[in-house]
Amino acid sequence: MLQWYAEHARDLPWRRTQDPYAIWISEIMLQQTQVKTVLPYWTRWMRRLPDIASLARSRTETVLKLWAGLGYYSRARNLKRAAELILQNHDGEFPRDPGIMAKLPGIGRYTTGAICSIAFNQPTPILDGNVIRVLTRFFGILEDSGATTTRTRLWKIAGQLVTLASTQGIGLKHTSTTRHCADLNQSLMELGALICSPREPNCGACPLQARCAAHRANMIPQIPALKPKAAMRSRLFVAFAISRDGCFLVQKRSEGGVNAQLWEFPNAECLEDEPDPENSARLTLGLELGASERIGTIRHTITRNRIRLEVYHSKPSHDPSGTSPLTRWCPPSKLAQLPFPSAHRKIVELLANRQLLRT
Ligand code: SF4
Known part of the structure; x- marks a missing residue:
């Protein structure tokens, strides 16, 4: 996965930085929203509010205007509130401790894992829709992927994988960095976004194909198992x-x-x-x-x-x-x-x- 990511990762502006603030903004914007929609919003936001202090001191109306069109406006309000708390309690420095980070408004387990791993290369797991699809298919997990027991199991697997990545050296063929926690987590998300799509995944281009349980058992349409959605x-x-x-x-x-x-x-x-x-x-x-x-x-x-x-x-x-x-x-x-x-x-x-x- 690390080698595949080194070769195939999309060049996205928030991947060119290790600034936790920039990564945080991108992660919150990307929830429920596609990359191509987020790109102009993120660029505009970073130009206008380039750091924690500028966000904390901005007017709520400015923040909402920069967010307008992305929906789920509580996310924008939480960003501002969290920036105010970081400025007030941490001298404007993004906390590195996952326990402290997870207490900030709007930062749940997924976002904590993403910021800690991508910005600080810590072995913290992430689990979003893309990662759930890759892991349930690869490991052949047939249970309802939304059930609490399945989620607990998936968080554990994601944790084991990123911990394992942290122990890898730099001897991998295509990678020259040791930011393996950042890269492993992003590789799982990227594989789910680009290759292991919900319908008709491109298994021929997948680095996991030889060992993927769903592919081998011809059970891709059944995994991940989902409860029927409520009617519109x-x-x-x-x-x-x-x-x-x-x-x-x-x-x-x-x-x-x-x-x-x-x-x-x-x-x-x-x-x-x-x-x-x-x-x-x-x-x-x-x-x-x-x-x-x-x-x-x-x-x-x-x-x-x-x-x-x-x-x-x-x-x-x-x-x-x-x-x-x-x-x-x-x-x-x-x-x-x-x-x-x-x-x-x-x-x-x-x-x-x-x-x-x-x-
Ligand atoms: S082989 Fe196919 S189903 Fe399995 S992880 Fe890769 S893309 Fe997904």
Whole structure:
């Protein structure tokens, strides 16, 4: 695996550094998100907030704006909170002790293992979806890969492998470094991402093929065994781009809930199959609107929710800015500067395409 990694690892910007801060940011961004999506976000983030001190001292709104579009916004808030604690309690130096690191907000067992091994070359294991797939297939583990007992077993195997890697010398044919813990963990993730894919893995190009239990037993489709996923749920929402004197009504989500502190257009869930925008606005938002024109539909998926968002352009029949202290009339030029979740960013794009953002 170390030799395969030395030959085949993708050249990614966070792999050109051993800075734990840069690696931490990449690991958090890469959770549930593909490399090609993360690349511009990571580059932008590192340019604007290059170290722990700059993140700790930044405004929450700046952090959310840099994160906007990646989803799971609690991850961004945890990054800032953890940076503040590192600055306060560790003089801004990233702690090397896995026990201390794991106490920081948003840093769980996987992230601790990744930072300790990749930045500090410590023999700490990692286990994510890619590693689970490689290990269950290679070792022929047929049990439900999400079960606690299976996870315990996989963490143990991952720990044994990285410990073994730490004892390897530099005599390997293609490797010139002794950063074997970093390379072994990354090789497992890389093999899962590039070769041992969920469907139709490219076993012919895999360095583990000769000893892979799933390949030998022709059982690749059955491994890893997964519980059937919960059914998707379809949900309908309406959102209102309410304009007055060229400005749009936007509201800030309150602390503690989903997408906390992000901005959005007023919106509500509809329980009927077809939206009745004026009625929804009155009943759920307390807004009296004049005639509303539908300007588009946005579809997106969040975990097991398939969401259809019908977007309306409306004029208020009275001033609704008093409905919440977190609402404001925003001129078109400022809309682009607010951190919106991606569905609401698309509303701004819809307004621009319909030429409704004139000042
Ligand atoms: S041989 Fe195939 S199934 Fe086994 S680890 Fe390699 S790619 Fe995965």
